[in-house]
Amino acid sequence: MKSESSSTAISNRPHFSDIIPQHTLAEPEKAILDHWHLTPGEWNEARLMEMRYQNLEAVDRHRLAEYAERFASPRLKRAAKRWSTVAGNAEIGAVTL
Numbered sequence: 286m287k288s289e290s291s292s293t294a295i296s297n298r299p300h301f302s303d304i305i306p307q308h309t310l311a312e313p314e315k316a317i318l319d320h321w322h323l324t325p326g327e328w329n330e331a332r333l334m335e336m337r338y339q340n341l342e343a344v345d346r347h348r349l350a351e352y353a354e355r356f357a358s359p360r361l362k363r364a365a366k367r368w369s370t371v372a373g374n375a376e377i378g379a380v381t382l
Contacts, residue, residue: 314349328364
């Protein structure tokens with residue numbers, strides 16, 4: 286009985302992109318809300334600053350608040366409101382080197 290080489294066996298398997306041809310990435314606002322939702326505890330200003338989020342300009346604060354409303358979670362609504370304050374303060378103090 287002739288066995289296939291491991292490289293032939295692997296090449297005959299369907300590639301991930303063949304199974305799921307479209308790759309969808311979450312918008313930054315949805316990704317942040319998912320992170321906050323899946324991580325227990327309150328997201329206060331100190332905790333948000335501790336996370337040291339980057340590329341704050343990529344997050345639309347109005348869209349973040351709108352998406353937080355859709356979650357219907359008071360905790361996420363509070364976090365989105367605090368995010369606006371923390372992100373605004375970070376942008377004021379940001380220095381590009």
